[in-house]
Amino acid sequence: MEDGRPSMAELSQGVGFSKTPVQARVRRLERDGFIRDYGALIDGERMGDAHLAFVHVKLSDTRLAALDTFNRAVLAAHEIEQCHMMAASFDYLLKVRTRDIGAYRKVLGEKISALPHVAQTSTFVAMETVKG
Numbered sequence: 399m400e401d402g403r404p405s406m407a408e409l410s411q412g413v414g415f416s417k418t419p420v421q422a423r424v425r426r427l428e429r430d431g432f433i434r435d436y437g438a439l440i441d442g443e444r445m446g447d448a449h450l451a452f453v454h455v456k457l458s459d460t461r462l463a464a465l466d467t468f469n470r471a472v473l474a475a476h477e478i479e480q481c482h483m484m485a486a487s488f489d490y491l492l493k494v495r496t497r498d499i500g501a502y503r504k505v506l507g508e509k510i511s512a513l514p515h516v517a518q519t520s521t522f523v524a525m526e527t528v529k530g
Contacts, residue, residue, distance in 0.1 A: 402436045447495040449502050450524040453510060454488035458517035467514045475513075477505045488520070
């Protein structure tokens with residue numbers, strides 16, 4: 399998880415096995431879904447999206463069809479980096495990144511509040527990311 403880019407030779411050396419069994423193990427982990435994907439972690443602040451907020455969302459309807467509709471709509475909102483269904487006093491936790499508070503206010507009013515079945519939201523603004 400720390401480094402998804404080592405060569406098979408480097409990985410083999412790190413775990414103390416030869417290259418062939420390590421390659422087979424990595425392929426098996428990928429095939430079986432333990433390793434889902436590889437990607438780059440983008441620094442949102444350096445990309446101009448320095449405002450980070452977490453949003454509690456309560457829905458007006460939590461039946462399966464409503465949850466599915468909400469989930470599909472969230473996928474279309476690129477400002478929402480993450481969306482988690484919660485076992486809490488609210489239904490979803492969203493991680494939202496925008497350039498500033500003004501842009502966030504617009505996203506909240508025009509996108510998040512307009513998502514299907516949204517009844518209430520609460521916003522928590524991150525002042526500093528300690529571990530990300």
